[in-house]
Amino acid sequence: MGRLFGTDGVRGVANADLTAELALGLSVAAAHVLAEVGTFEGHRPTAVVGRDPRASGEFLEAAVVAGLASAGVDVLRVGVLPTPAVAYLTGVLGADFGVMLSASHNAMPDNGVKFFARGGHKLADDLEDRIETLYDKHRTGEPWERPTGGGVGRVRTYDEGFDRYVAHLMAVLPNRLDGLKVVLDEAHGAAARVSPEAFTRAGAEIVTIGAEPNGLNINEDCGSTHLGRLKAAVVEHGADLGIAHDGDADRCLAVDASGAEVDGDQILAVLALAMREQGGLRHNTVVGTVMANLGFKMAMEREGVTVVQTGVGDRYVLESMKEHGYALGGEQSGHVIILDHATTGDGTLTGLMLAARLAATGRTLADLAGVMRRLPQVLVNVPDVDRSRVATSADLAAAVTEAEAELGSTGRVLLRPSGTEPLVRVMVEAADIDQARSVAARLADAVKSALG
Numbered sequence: 001m002g003r004l005f006g007t008d009g010v011r012g013v014a015n016a017d018l019t020a021e022l023a024l025g026l027s028v029a030a031a032h033v034l035a036e037v038g039t040f041e042g043h044r045p046t047a048v049v050g051r052d053p054r055a056s057g058e059f060l061e062a063a064v065v066a067g068l069a070s071a072g073v074d075v076l077r078v079g080v081l082p083t084p085a086v087a088y089l090t091g092v093l094g095a096d097f098g099v100m101l102s103a104s105h106n107a108m109p110d111n112g113v114k115f116f117a118r119g120g121h122k123l124a125d126d127l128e129d130r131i132e133t134l135y136d137k138h139r140t141g142e143p144w145e146r147p148t149g150g151g152v153g154r155v156r157t158y159d160e161g162f163d164r165y166v167a168h169l170m171a172v173l174p175n176r177l178d179g180l181k182v183v184l185d186e187a188h189g190a191a192a193r194v195s196p197e198a199f200t201r202a203g204a205e206i207v208t209i210g211a212e213p214n215g216l217n218i219n220e221d222c223g224s225t226h227l228g229r230l231k232a233a234v235v236e237h238g239a240d241l242g243i244a245h246d247g248d249a250d251r252c253l254a255v256d257a258s259g260a261e262v263d264g265d266q267i268l269a270v271l272a273l274a275m276r277e278q279g280g281l282r283h284n285t286v287v288g289t290v291m292a293n294l295g296f297k298m299a300m301e302r303e304g305v306t307v308v309q310t311g312v313g314d315r316y317v318l319e320s321m322k323e324h325g326y327a328l329g330g331e332q333s334g335h336v337i338i339l340d341h342a343t344t345g346d347g348t349l350t351g352l353m354l355a356a357r358l359a360a361t362g363r364t365l366a367d368l369a370g371v372m373r374r375l376p377q378v379l380v381n382v383p384d385v386d387r388s389r390v391a392t393s394a395d396l397a398a399a400v401t402e403a404e405a406e407l408g409s410t411g412r413v414l415l416r417p418s419g420t421e422p423l424v425r426v427m428v429e430a431a432d433i434d435q436a437r438s439v440a441a442r443l444a445d446a447v448k449s450a451l452g
Contacts, residue, residue: 004022004026004132005129005131005132007313008313010026010112011103012111012112013110014109014110015056018056018060018112020059020062023060023063023064023067023101024063024067025067025135025138025139026113026131027063027064027065027071027099028071028135028138028144029132029135029138030099031071031072031073033130033134034096034115034118034127035047035073037071037072037073044153045073045074046073046074046076046095046096047068047073047074047075047097047098047099048086048095048097048098048099048158048161049064049068049077049100050077050080050086050098050099050101050161051080051100051102051190052080052082052083052103052190052248053080053189053213053214054101054218054247055108055216056109056111057080057102057111057215058215060101060111060113064099064101064113069154070153071146071147071153072153073153074154074156075155075156076089076093076156076157076158077156077158078158078161078162079161080190080213081162081190081194082165082189082194082245082248082249082347083100083104083114083190084342084343084349085162085190086100086120087116087343088120088165088168088343089120089158089164089165090116090119090120091118091119091120091343092120092168096118097115097118099115100114100116100248101114102190102248103247104246104248104250104251105219106219106247107220115131116343116344119343120344121318121322122315122344162194162197165194166194166198166201168341169198169348169349170198170202172341173353173356174278174353175356175359175360176202176203176356177203177355177356178203178204179203180205180240180358181204181207181237181238181239181240182205182206182239182240182243183206183207183208183230183233183234183241184199184207184208184209184242184351185210185222185224185230185242185244186210186223186249187210187219187222187223187224187244187246188211188213188214188219188222189210189213189219189223189248190247190248190249192210192211195243195245195347195348195351196208196211199351199355202352202355202356204355207237210222210229219246224245224246224253225246227253227255227261230244231255231259231261232259234255234256235258240257240355240358240364240365241256241257241262241365242254243255244334245347245351249347250314250335250347251333251334251347252267252347252354254267256369257364257365258366262369263332263334264332264333265288265295265296265332267330267350267354267369268292268296268330269296269299269300269371270354270357270371271328271350271353272303272305272328273305273371274353274357274360275327276305281327281328282327283324285305285306285307285308285326286305286307286308286328287308287310287320287328287329287330288308288309288310288329288331288332289310289311289312289313289331289332290309290311290416291312291332291414291427292309293372293374293375293429294375294410294429295374295375296374298372299372300372303371308320308326308329312416314331314335314337314345317329317330317331317335317337318339321337321339322339326339327339327340330345334347338350338353375410375411375429376431377428377436378427378429378437378439379425379426379440380425380426380427380440380444381423381424381425382424382426382451383421383422384422384452385451385452386422386451387418387421387423387424388417389450389451390424390447393450395446395449395450396446396447396450396451399442400443400446403428403442403443406435407429407435407439411428411439412428413426413428413443414428415427415443415447424451426440426443426447427440
């Protein structure tokens with residue numbers, strides 16, 4: 001059996017790859033690893049369980065809750081809330097761990113199980129490995145030790161989660177949003193109630209789209225992966241900006257008053273300068289990934305802000321932030337982590353902070369985002385190659401060196417082997433889009449020739 005845990009929990013087609021049996025078994029294993037059930041006499045561990053609105057979340061939630069209670073864990077069911085809300089509640093309620101059922105920006109048939117450790121933090125690889133090993137051990141025949149009588153977990157609905165999370169967002173907002181008109185695209189997802197409530201309490205005039213989840217329409221032609229409707233709505237309503245989330249609302253992308261997209265790199269740049277001005281940008285550093293646009297790095301260097309780059313994935317951004325004490329980090333895709341106020345990417349918090357910057361300065365989003373110019377970026381996937389030899393092929397290294405010499409200081413090259421497929425991703429940035437395309441095509445040919 002291949003590794004169950006991917007870059008963000010266990011994910012797959014619900015009721016095909018991700019079954020009720022799998023969700024139940026993983027939950028029992030997680031109870032033993034994260035809550036150490038049966039280890040401490042008299043200890044009654046607690047878990048917070050939330051989900052996005054997908055139809056499959058209903059039966060998967062039932063399976064997870066059953067597994068946890070059967071292992072002796074008391075469960076607080078918080079219902080449909082964003083992933084960062086479940087992480088926040090896990091921490092503030094002192095729970096042993098949290099569980100979120102969501103496949104984020106994926107299409108509706110998918111779902112996923114994501115665990116948070118005590119404090120609301122994403123799991124380290126070794127904890128995921130321990131859960132998976134224990135699950136596989138019992139899946140193949142070794143029975144669980146199960147409590148009986150009063151030892152079984154109790155389950156209750158925790159309705160206060162919504163208000164506690166929104167109150168938290170209000171408490172950390174640096175200023176009100178009075179005078180701003182904002183269009184919110186909720187992706188028919190987990191923030192369909194939370195985000196409009198938060199922006200309204202903060203004083204903004206709001207227009208909502210994609211805020212009618214029915215269990216089947218999550219991420220359907222809306223949200224952060226489909227910005228067309230948001231762009232049109234911002235222009236139609238004469239709004240100051242638009243905010244788009246994904247299905248579990250751990251992402252935020254934006255649209256300026258003209259309908260132009262403002263991506264995660266630009267949002268990071270705006271927030272980095274705002275936080276520095278407010279004295280909150282620790283070590284004068286922002287964390288991004290190797291996929292961040294070169295224009296972001298050039299802009300931050302020009303502004304005197306240090307950029308630290310990690311591997312692709314918000315978990316690696318978070319690891320760097322926690323290890324070195326940085327306050328801000330994120331990805332081009334819109335995962336933005338403001339570590340003083342959240343333990344994971346929080347799309348609603350990010351949108352509020354971005355809007356707060358507009359309100360505080362009186363400047364437009366286009367003006368603020370203009371601190372950086374996105375260089376043209378071309379990405380080519382090269383399939384059916386030996387991805388393991390990317391770092392060792394002399395011919396490929398020579399091709400990369402030649403490309404880098406041509407691009408000079410105003411461009412860059414990145415070759416990334418896929419983590420799961422026989423695929424290499426070729427990314428080229430350049431000041432000119434035609435040059436970027438030409439160099440990317442030549443490098444793709446070089447990858448095929450060297451690794452095919």
